[in-house]
Amino acid sequence: MDQFEKKLEDIEENVRLEQSEVSMAEEVRAAFVSFKTRYGAAIAFHMQQSTNPTQWVIEQAPEPKDVYWPFFSSSFMRRWISKLVVIVACILLTILFLIPVVLVQGLTNLSQLEIWFPFLKSFLTITFVSSVVTGYLPSLILLLFLKIVPPIMEFLSSIQGYICHSDIEKSACNKVLWFTIWNIFFATVFSGSVLYQVSILLDPKNIPSKLAVAVPAQASFFVAYVVTSGWTSTASELFRIIPLFCSLIRRPFSKDTDDDFEVPSIPFHRDIPRILFFALLGITYFFLAPLILPFLLIYLCLAYVIFRNQFINVYAPRYETAGKFWPIVHNSMIFSLVLMQAIAVGIFTLKKLSVASTLIFPLVVLTLLFNEYCRKRFLPNFIAYPAEVLIKRDREDQNDRTMGEFYDKLVTAYQDPAMLPIHFSDNGESLNSPLISSTV
């Protein structure tokens, strides 16, 4: 026991030396700056400070819990290059995702399985088993592959140069949304090779007519998709099966008591794209296959009830979103509407109703104009608070007695966890207790 205590003290000493060395040697090229008023902070944030706009990059500080430290002090160039690399990786992943999925699905045909696992031969000849394997296994594999997409996208966003978890999650949400639309909607509709999909995108003139042929053919698939993926995902949300298993496995090895239980936060980048994708299905299919609507309605009611319960009883918000996910929802809705109108144009052209297809065009233009108007009218409020609001809040703060306490807290609120004093051993001489126990 004493020996380990000694060892731990040695390690602590080394860590402390390392920390002090780092903080002495390296000038950290980033800082948190606090302002007396919100208005003052907003001024500093909105003005370009130096003549070289890439030299001083100013961002609004996230909440202390929300800071993501790895990119905190990196330069503009490093973050810009990270961003470019991630965008390329993300596009490649989105385009090439289906290749491994199709390959793995190919391995699940019966003859292949019998060659690999000869001992299964007698088992696989049972009709029920073979129908499950051939009928259900491929779509299960697709679903499992899709399950790992949100974590991958979150990882990609985390190396993209953001300094807070909320930005990472927002960016991942966007990535997962477009990934889902591309790899479920378009890949199912144009059930061809990747090159075929890309070739359709490169031929914008014929997109409506090709959509008009391909989209209605998949109506029954998507009605089934709403039931299999939508209903089950909402139901499994209620049981939280994966966290349950994780917890069951981890419990015996962790020293945490039940009191230390960390309240989970909802992974927005997993759930928002899914709901938006069902909205896309509803908007594009409501006039082709109205049968989808009752299933969607049930899904939405179910989701409302279950997520309401989850928000109240299960999840705790990790940060204040400030409604910043709404523009993603808006853009997705506008895209769905334009896609629906494009399909309508294609179908009316296919059915030789030229008047109807001509009458759809103003609708597309009006939708895009509405989008443009909303960008002018409402988007600025998602980017920054107006001066009117800031000054009003500042005046309220002036009369607030608790502000002194707040300023005192501010000094120690933001601390890099790598620089925190450590106190595993008993000779704890931590100068100030950290406000945050971990960044996650």
Place this chain on the structure above:
Amino acid sequence: MDQFEKKLEDIEENVRLEQSEVSMAEEVRAAFVSFKTRYGAAIAFHMQQSTNPTQWVIEQAPEPKDVYWPFFSSSFMRRWISKLVVIVACILLTILFLIPVVLVQGLTNLSQLEIWFPFLKSFLTITFVSSVVTGYLPSLILLLFLKIVPPIMEFLSSIQGYICHSDIEKSACNKVLWFTIWNIFFATVFSGSVLYQVSILLDPKNIPSKLAVAVPAQASFFVAYVVTSGWTSTASELFRIIPLFCSLIRRPFSKDTDDDFEVPSIPFHRDIPRILFFALLGITYFFLAPLILPFLLIYLCLAYVIFRNQFINVYAPRYETAGKFWPIVHNSMIFSLVLMQAIAVGIFTLKKLSVASTLIFPLVVLTLLFNEYCRKRFLPNFIAYPAEVLIKRDREDQNDRTMGEFYDKLVTAYQDPAMLPIHFSDNGESLNSPLISSTV
């Protein structure tokens, strides 16, 4: 004489009544606000003031001479709708411009002329005349039609909702540039109908291969174009023929003496697009027809000498451009480079040099990345002055003794010419002499 004097006084009285009525009755929904410091003005400009971003639209005040009054007090919606209407009009003009040109050119064939003007019959049979009429008249008509494009575009920009002449000219410059590239470069290269041109744009996959076939075929035309249009336009710039004729015609009817002669300003929206178009020709044709380079070099030297002379001796700047035309030049250059690389890809593919055409792709990507980097690094400086510069200038101003005088002038600097006191008659009781005599 007395009778007219009386009449003039009556009219003046009416105008004054009208002015006072307007200024009493209608609340002008716009104002010039002056600030003690540049920094303060920049803060007000960069912050969104009210919760509704379309309610208080804040723009930096132009120079007093530069104000364009018609849209001064119009609302966000009116300006937004004007802008949309102008964009549509501009696209229609750009796409449909060639139809009247081709129609008028068709009228210049000899048999048509002989039918319309029988008395010319004997004259037109002379070989020299007929060759001039058939060979030169069509391109002369095209050039004359092109001459009226900059004024049309300036008119369109002026009803687009800008509040200063410099913005109008910048917007017109952009419009004329894209008009020129579309209606001279693409219309000549794809010498087909409008629909054919649009169909090529709608088929982006095949653009390089189509360019590779069509662009080299027009090399000799564009070499000739540099000589006929480039050299002559620069030479005619020296003589300023149209202003000379205008002046000759107007002189007898105007009461202006030579002392009142207004120094002209250079129409940027006419000359910048022309020079950029020749740059585009140089960049796209230097590897297809290197013969174009000496002609372009002579054009550029000629233009340098002549415009240098014009700037020093003829033109007076109407406003400080603050280098805001440079982003247009930058964008045009990037477009030229990408177009050149697309043509190169097409030609290498056509000649079955697949390695070469593959090696061009990274070049396109690098060009676009360079553009993106410049947008981040340099574009902000064209949009707003950084705080560093503003505060430095403000400190200089604090020690400046002449600032008091400047503030005094400021009060009367911005006056709507429609509201200026008029004093044609002798009983001039103008309260303060206006700093600006007219808005143009």
